Amino acid sequence: MSLVVQKFGGTSVGDADRIRAVADHVARTRRAGRDVLVVVSAMGKTTDDLLRLAGDVSSVQPPRELDMLLTSGERVSMALLCMALAELGVEAVSFTGSQAGIITDATHTKAKIVEVRGDRLREALAAGKVPVVAGFQGVSTDRDVTTLGRGGSDTTAVALAASLSADACEIYTDVTGVFSADPRIVPEARRLARVSFEEMLEIAASGGRVLALRSVEFARNHHVPLHVRSSFTWEPGTWVSEEDPLMEQAVVTAVTHDASEAKVTVTGVPDRPGLAARLFRALAERNVNVDTIVQNISLHGTTDISFTVPKVDLAASLEVARDLAPGIGAGEVLSDDDVAKVSIVGAGMRSHPGISAKMFEVLAQQGVNIEMISTSSIRISCVVRAGAVESAVQALHEAFDLAG
Amino acid sequence: MSLVVQKFGGTSVGDADRIRAVADHVARTRRAGRDVLVVVSAMGKTTDDLLRLAGDVSSVQPPRELDMLLTSGERVSMALLCMALAELGVEAVSFTGSQAGIITDATHTKAKIVEVRGDRLREALAAGKVPVVAGFQGVSTDRDVTTLGRGGSDTTAVALAASLSADACEIYTDVTGVFSADPRIVPEARRLARVSFEEMLEIAASGGRVLALRSVEFARNHHVPLHVRSSFTWEPGTWVSEEDPLMEQAVVTAVTHDASEAKVTVTGVPDRPGLAARLFRALAERNVNVDTIVQNISLHGTTDISFTVPKVDLAASLEVARDLAPGIGAGEVLSDDDVAKVSIVGAGMRSHPGISAKMFEVLAQQGVNIEMISTSSIRISCVVRAGAVESAVQALHEAFDLAG
Numbered sequence: 076m077s078l079v080v081q082k083f084g085g086t087s088v089g090d091a092d093r094i095r096a097v098a099d100h101v102a103r104t105r106r107a108g109r110d111v112l113v114v115v116s117a118m119g120k121t122t123d124d125l126l127r128l129a130g131d132v133s134s135v136q137p138p139r140e141l142d143m144l145l146t147s148g149e150r151v152s153m154a155l156l157c158m159a160l161a162e163l164g165v166e167a168v169s170f171t172g173s174q175a176g177i178i179t180d181a182t183h184t185k186a187k188i189v190e191v192r193g194d195r196l197r198e199a200l201a202a203g204k205v206p207v208v209a210g211f212q213g214v215s216t217d218r219d220v221t222t223l224g225r226g227g228s229d230t231t232a233v234a235l236a237a238s239l240s241a242d243a244c245e246i247y248t249d250v251t252g253v254f255s256a257d258p259r260i261v262p263e264a265r266r267l268a269r270v271s272f273e274e275m276l277e278i279a280a281s282g283g284r285v286l287a288l289r290s291v292e293f294a295r296n297h298h299v300p301l302h303v304r305s306s307f308t309w310e311p312g313t314w315v316s317e318e319d320p321l322m323e324q325a326v327v328t329a330v331t332h333d334a335s336e337a338k339v340t341v342t343g344v345p346d347r348p349g350l351a352a353r354l355f356r357a358l359a360e361r362n363v364n365v366d367t368i369v370q371n372i373s374l375h376g377t378t379d380i381s382f383t384v385p386k387v388d389l390a391a392s393l394e395v396a397r398d399l400a401p402g403i404g405a406g407e408v409l410s411d412d413d414v415a416k417v418s419i420v421g422a423g424m425r426s427h428p429g430i431s432a433k434m435f436e437v438l439a440q441q442g443v444n445i446e447m448i449s450t451s452s453i454r455i456s457c458v459v460r461a462g463a464v465e466s467a468v469q470a471l472h473e474a475f476d477l478a479g
Numbered sequence: 480m481s482l483v484v485q486k487f488g489g490t491s492v493g494d495a496d497r498i499r500a501v502a503d504h505v506a507r508t509r510r511a512g513r514d515v516l517v518v519v520s521a522m523g524k525t526t527d528d529l530l531r532l533a534g535d536v537s538s539v540q541p542p543r544e545l546d547m548l549l550t551s552g553e554r555v556s557m558a559l560l561c562m563a564l565a566e567l568g569v570e571a572v573s574f575t576g577s578q579a580g581i582i583t584d585a586t587h588t589k590a591k592i593v594e595v596r597g598d599r600l601r602e603a604l605a606a607g608k609v610p611v612v613a614g615f616q617g618v619s620t621d622r623d624v625t626t627l628g629r630g631g632s633d634t635t636a637v638a639l640a641a642s643l644s645a646d647a648c649e650i651y652t653d654v655t656g657v658f659s660a661d662p663r664i665v666p667e668a669r670r671l672a673r674v675s676f677e678e679m680l681e682i683a684a685s686g687g688r689v690l691a692l693r694s695v696e697f698a699r700n701h702h703v704p705l706h707v708r709s710s711f712t713w714e715p716g717t718w719v720s721e722e723d724p725l726m727e728q729a730v731v732t733a734v735t736h737d738a739s740e741a742k743v744t745v746t747g748v749p750d751r752p753g754l755a756a757r758l759f760r761a762l763a764e765r766n767v768n769v770d771t772i773v774q775n776i777s778l779h780g781t782t783d784i785s786f787t788v789p790k791v792d793l794a795a796s797l798e799v800a801r802d803l804a805p806g807i808g809a810g811e812v813l814s815d816d817d818v819a820k821v822s823i824v825g826a827g828m829r830s831h832p833g834i835s836a837k838m839f840e841v842l843a844q845q846g847v848n849i850e851m852i853s854t855s856s857i858r859i860s861c862v863v864r865a866g867a868v869e870s871a872v873q874a875l876h877e878a879f880d881l882a883g
Contacts, residue, residue, distance in 0.1 A: 091535035125555065131495035133562035140565070143573050144558035147551040151529065154548035158537035161544070169547050174622065195622075218578065218599075 082232035087306035089119035098159035117148025138183030149209035172212035179213035185224035191238035226287020237297035252312030281418035282333030324423035343406030415464035486636035491710035493523035502563035521552025542587030553613035576616035583617035589628035595642035630691020641701035656716030685822035686737030728827035747810030819868035
């Protein structure tokens, strides 16, 4: 019998009515003749509530105890979902991360999965039951409870789908799929029926919020087709899968944007080997997640290095850069948090020259000044003024004819 | 170093302030040079809230999933308590029932402890840490999460104290100890400094609500001294321990009462062997917890059998008795839920004749009619009209001079 993994996020199981709706959908899938394994997140705002409570109790929050605290959330949603399924006559059985055999390293609050055992899940499936597994959590090689960090429930679902050779992993959420642009900014944005893993990775990395980068990487590496869809409308959503070599690729698939980052520039960096390395090593040691890095050629023995970082990490980044600059003979360190990034993504770009030229022309026609450029083989990103980003997204969406 | 187990109930960890107060107390105990192992219940009304939510989701609640649901509560309180301890510089580490090695049978919602492994607790203590263990929960021999039912957290604490050879098990609660009568009814009731296990068992069984019967039995069987005390005033409370054979026992230690039961009478039961057995077997099969049973001698070839049951089980009890009565040639089945039981308890009763006579005289002087009588070697209980129970308790407390 074919097996599908269905993952339901926090809003999908946000209250008693929603849990019953999810149970109904799982029961229908089951009755349609498919085996189902369910992965659930904590209900709605549970995690935020628990974090607030922890803040009220103590300013010191050991990561091990934070993980113990937060993993209470999925226990509630998974037990309730099993009860709702029981009422519909579907025998379901809940499993914690530990019981499901999700073995992780010992890095609390952002553990990595090192092994998926899944024996009890296989037994439950073989007995005709629906396993309901806690997303986001695992057990470490030290036998402690761990959490997988941001996007963790998606990662759990993908890891289980890979381990159990599921036909697909359905990620249910509060939107109907992946769009050609954010529909709040571009009302005519189109839901994409299919994107490749590579495109999805670039979309996720450049501001698309539907799927966490990490779960997409995991799915690509393990060849697990993803189906991103809505638990409110239940309509078919967006398939994320291998590129089909026989199909012509769209040149541009989506326009994305990201206003969560700030720009830092270290001016007058001497043109000597190893200086950039020292800067980015120092940033890495402060756990700053550097995104785009741009360095131009050196004309007068010095160069300027610019990079973007999450706004929450700006203060730390400036501290690092300003500590380092005098010692390496660099000049001023400048920052700007009034910026945003607009990107176009498309697998067809590889074989179509001139896309970047067209992008820059469109932005110029809008009077949008480009402050930084970075590219991959299937993405072009421009850092612009934050106030210009919405009109940039709209103009690019129209120019590349993404409304279809 | 001496080890003390400290157990904190739901009201003791009811909110962030209370958790900080508990952490402060644990830290002081630690600084006073004792090793501490903490057992916590879920915060305040968590369990009620979860049960309400489960009722909203489904009318079918498989016991395994109910246990999975409810065990989320202690995760929250224990993780938060560890955080509060961390802020006070005390290294604490939380353990679920499973991690603590509380192995139970597979009877969900009222599992029995079959083994306490406790290796991780010993390791944590040896490393100078304070283990904080989830009360009420364990893991079954089938590797499923179980709960211990009513009074479960007390039982966890006593079982761990026994397994780790603790010097004492402190049960912190919202009252300051065990009293000679309910202080709401008898304002001059005295807090008892010390009661024997046997007395405590009788007090718990006859209406004293401070400790669950089961945890007292466990403590007696494993020789664990209990100290029942308040987490609000922190003053010394009541010690529950072995009877001291060298000490003169008080004749009467406490007056208790219980208004939670109803009386059932099966009239005209033929005087043949096995009929009572059939009745009480049938009640047991419906999970009715029968308390007092009274059967008088048979005068005319038939007898009346009366028994008390929790009011919530009255309907089921009547059904059972009325189904059975015709088949065994018995007469009418009567019931009365306007009754209450008043008891006197005291280890000294064994060696003092005439206590029951005095009790009956006191009740007679109050004009209280006695409807049923049952006794043990250290307890005498009378079922009376519900409306008469408070004055009965007051009169007995005064007559036996319990205000001290």
